[in-house]
Amino acid sequence: MLRFLIRKLPSVLGVTVVASMIAFALPRLAPGDPAVALVEGDASPETIAALRSEMGLDLPLWQQYLKWVGSLLHGDLGTSYILNRPVGDLILGRMDSTLELTIAATLLMVAVGMFFGVLGGSRLTPWARAFVDSWNTFFLAVPAYLVGLILILVFGIYTRVLPVSGEMSVLQNPNFGLQYLLLPALALALPGAAVVARLVQTSMLTNRGEDYVDLAISKGVSPRRITVRHVARNSLGTAAVVIGLRIGDLLAGALIIEQVFARNGLGSLAVNAVQSRDYLLLQVLILLAVVIAILAQLASEIALAALDPRIRLG
Template sequence: MLYYTLRRIPSAIVVLFLASIVIFFILRLVPGDPAVVLAGPDASPETVDAIRANLGLDQPLILQYLLWIGGVVTGDLGTSYILNASIGELMGEALANTAVLAGAAIILSLVFGGAVGIFLGVTRRKNTAALVGAVNSFAFAIPPYVVGLLLALVFSVQLGWLPSVGIGPGLDDPIGMLPFLVLPAVTLAIPTGATIARFLAVSMRQQRDEDFVVAATARGLRAGRLFRTHVLPNSLPPVLTIVGLQVANLLAGAILVEVIFAWPGVGQLILTSVQTRDYLLTQALLLLAVAVFITTQLLTDLADAAIDPRVRLRLAA
């Protein structure tokens, strides 16, 4: 396992390096000039040129990239010239808020998806399974922004049970923050949980039809024990891969959800940085998203190997 982890690190670094190049140069193709944003619409060309020179935007793109990537390697992400704050501090605060939201969504999706997937995988009641499957398919198909708007309309505007905007007292008061967390976390969890449920149900049905399960049933092994010791454990490896992909996809979903509920996380910060042409902040946030995706995939592979001996043998080869 350690050898496999060390073997994956160089490829992960190469992917990050290539992603940094793409992110840096693609952003330069976006219309707009940060110097104009800072100077204001009535500023003279001389003022705009002076601001551009102060920001280093008048230097060749290659030199700008080398200065930026050198700062990333040394841990100096620079200062946001729009928000006038340390990029590291901005990202740290936003990442903590997004981690809380994503963590709550993951827990809810695992509970919901696991329960529904197991039910669909073991039930013999066709009518009930068809109804639950239809509801799960609807939850899988409906976009998160539609779910968020509906939940906010019902539980905040109509019923007034839960707040729909902001983070409340923040991470300093988890109990006070909890009502603000419910709606965005549920919004993120519904499509993720539905995806997990679908793949878990399919995997369990496949395992249920395997020869060794049929043989164990014929020998009189009790259904409960057969489920716990054979069907469910052998169903988890492919589902674990899907969970890893869904965790990474939560970042993309979080952008819309954080905007809908004004949750001050990474998604909200990315939107602000793009709208204001804050190159340094946008670059750092997008590179962070790539790093999170790579790390999630690596951890998923390691967890898959931990529960599946066949994967461990393949990694050791």
């Protein structure tokens, strides 16, 4: 396993470096200037120029990038241009809400995706197969924010059984916290669950044609045992990779879902950073999302290598 990780290390570092360049460049592609956004009313060009010099925005872009990367390597995330607070403190203050939503959505995605994937890969009646296929197709086609709006209409406006905005920590108050968390977590999880279900279903249907399944049938093993102990178990590698890939998407989608359900997480912080051209804050948020996605993908590959020695030794 150690050799497997060493082989993966160069690609992980390379992707992280490229991601840092993209995170640095993206905020600067938008029109506007942090110095202009910071001053109130009309300001003289000299005032704006002095402010840009104080922020380091008058330096060439390559020098700004190297200065930022050097600060990151020393554990300094910088200070927000607009809020004048350490970027690390701002992110930590909102991180718990976004992590709570992402973790809940991941658990729901795995549970729902594996359930429908195993169900779709089992021997079903035509009506049950049509239902599973329709469920997968619908949530594959509908984006998370639209799922969120549908859930708000059904459970928040028509039936009024769950709150549709605001938040409360599950750790502080599990009962009310879960009520506030359920709808945004479902909205975020269901499209990803459809991806997991479709790939697990396809993998199971493929594995059903393997020789070991025919051998188990000839030995008189029950269909349920074949499905659970053999077919589904050998399809876990596909699920592990897909789940790892989807965690990064869940984190990115959480920033949008937080706006739909008015949660005070990293999503609102990112929106404020975009509106105020807060370069330092925005580029750290972008890089953080990419790094978490990279680590999630690496974790899924490690899980797959643990399940399949051919991957580890190849």
